[in-house]
Amino acid sequence: MYIEKIQSPVDLKGLDLKALQVVADETRRAVLNRVSKHGGHVGPNLGFVEATVALHYVFNAPKDKLVFDVSHQSYPHKVLTGRASGFLGDVDDMNAISGYSSPAECPEYDNFEVGHTSTSISLATGLQKARDVKGTDENIIAIIGDGSLSGGEAFEGLSEASELGTGIIIVVNDNEMSIAENHGGIYKNLRALRESGGTCEHNWFKAWGFEYKYLEEGNNIEKLIEVFRSVKDTDKPTVVHIHTEKGHGYAPAVKNKEAWHWGLPFNLEDGSRPVRNADGTMPEVVACEDYAELFSDWMLREMKHDKTLIAVTAGTPTAAGFTPDKRKEAGKQHIDMGIAEEQAVAMISGMAKGGLH
Template identity: 80%
Template sequence: MYIEKIKSPAELKQLNIEALKVVADETRQAVLNRVSKHGGHVGPNLGFVEATVALHYVFDTPKDKLVFDVSHQSYPHKVLTGRASGFLGNVDEMNAISGYSSPTECPEYDNFEVGHTSTSVSLATGLQKARDIKGTKENIIAVIGDGSLSGGEAFEGFDEASELGTGILIVVNDNEMSIAEPHGGIYKNLRDLRESNGQCNHNWFKAWGFEYKYLEEGNDVEKLIEVFRSVKDTNKPTVVHIQTEKGHGFTPAVENKEAWHYGMPFNKEDGSRPERPTTESYEQLLSDWLLKEMKQDKTLVAVTAGTPSAAGFTPEKRKEAGAQHVDVGIAEEQAVAMISGMAKGGLRPVWTVFSTFIQRTYDQIAQDLCINANPAVINVTWGGTASMNDITHICLFDIPMLCSIPGLIYLAPTTCEEYFAMLRWAILQDKKPIAIRIPSNGVHHTTETVDREYAYEAKYKVTQKGEKVAIIAAGSFYQKGENVARLLAEKGIKATLINPRYLNEVDRETLDSLKGGHDLVVTLEDGSKDGGFGERIAAYYGTSEMKVLVGGIKKDLYDRFDLQQLLSDNRLLDEQIVEDVIDILS
């Protein structure tokens, strides 16, 4: 097997075309071996195998710089740059290899930590400018595809690459897909270019000043080598547009491209997956609820940004929703500005977004939405410690981010019933933008009556009255607060338990009332405590005699963390919180 022996891409240059085709086949099987046992991005990587072999054969990495967009196509690159053990070895060896481009892992061949989309061209222009200033001669190659062209930063990167006017190669990996189907006018032009073999009169890339080459056979190593050779050492901004097949070489991934964009472990012989216990999910509950409400209210519109799965909108549900579902592509800035405009125009938009991706649109939330006070709704999903854990996808920062923006109410429901009550109120009210942090610790139900109306000023809910200690446990950590209260009760301390519901500001009246009969307030939030909900409460008490124990995650860039270890390191295990409370009281 070639790939077991290849330690650097330079060794590919010693092989003939037939051997390179074998390398491509072995690389594809290595990728399948990893994702079938470990999980990961399936379709994007399988479709970019031949292009990766050709790029490393023609160009001279690491002298020539290769930048991947979103890293969904970086697995074959890792196989060919000394990390094949992470694809051929045991699960521990696989765990040692990130699913994303990572200079921490391999500084020689991976130039940037990349996991969010539309960044490769902009990053590459920085390398382009550095090369030009230093007077060196290396090739700068950016790879972009899988829907990334819809993001605003991609447009900005193309704009600057054209403006610089020097040599840069942008490989547009066109597999006719994003995570789901692609959205945006640029994809109409890509279709026209595909259908005309790159010859149509309207060419977006040429209009921006790029040299342009098209290759229909984007999964043919020999033809890829030919086209890459033709542009090596170019001194002009150049686009090579290659048509690839997402999931190439694995029939299930080809036949159902959306379902196989990313996957958990599976049987690589037939694509079957182990059966999982059927459990409720907010994605399914939300999409079912929205579809039902849409039938009664034609102004209700569900919005997603390239990840319709965040709201549970499967292809079938997107079809059922029709014009009442809008996917803007991977363009979160557009999503926020659009929902603001939709609300201004009399619609009731609900945008659902993963916590890690809302970071991409701070300014639009502050400027386009909140300053205008348009009553749009944002669902923030998977926020907290129990969701994604790669360094580029951690979901710990939405509370500090959103709570720093004036004019935005950020609600944190604790149960399914409370969430849908808040969602209905947020949709029907007409005064302010409302964000809701969907619980990320599973679907918890309550038989207790939940409020149907919510104020525009914070009003906490005391769910258990006690003394000495008050536990203010927000959202996904409310059940942790219940556990801590129970453990304290076993030690003779009946704590007050509070569901704060509001993350964006403090309830002064409730906090003032705790000064009588309480010595310690414990805050619990499922996210970064720096700049978060608990620190705001601690600041409110200031120099008063009230002690405050702020429970949350220390601000840091965590990578592939173990959940229990992370909680333990931050003194957030139930028993640790109880220990700290008792230590403070004593």
């Protein structure tokens, strides 16, 4: 097994394309092993395995700096930076590895403690400015996706990266999903770019002053290596837009992307929950009412009597009980903001001022 021997990305450098694909396959199995036994983010990490292998093959971490948004896509990075035991070992080994980017765990490769969204570009611009002031030459790579572009700080980071005008690489991992479906005008442009192979007339990133490259085959290691090599050591703000598949390589996570964004332990063979105990018995399940279900059922009943009652969620509608069926039932009386929480709070204030509940 390759990944048991990989202590740092340097160990990838001498491998050929066939071996790199084996590394990707082993990394995916390691991620699945951890999340099936320990729980965690499933779909986002599975979709970014090949891109992580390619990034670490082309760039030279820790000199080159990778900044992950939310950390939903950081598990493969951890596997390839000396932490494979947290994905292959026993439960104690797994508990020793955070589900998020963490300098306390690995200061050499994890640049920031990150557990919330839309921050990677802003953090990366700080590294960009530090490099420019010191006169060093490292690549700065921000990785953003999984709906994070809907958060306002992402726009602020893009604005500043463009203003600085020096080399920064922003990898937009476009898996067509947030936690639930995407919401926000920017995703209309991402869809147009996907459908045109990155060539449509209106390009949001170019309008902001970025060099732009599109890769349709975002789960193809060979193609990923080519596009990352083409932007390595750039002296301009650059966006690499890759189209990936959330849950790639695990059929249940591909079939139901929202349900498999994150989850508790599961049976790896068929995706069922709960997993049996080590002695073969089933875990004790205590029957209880689900608050999210109770709340959303109550809201839907009240909405029928009060058309001014609006449910607002910010990228996690199911956490409030608004499953896809219930979102459809609520219709215009449910709004999902994507991950634009500040917009949600301000819009709620405006709606209340305008007479809505």
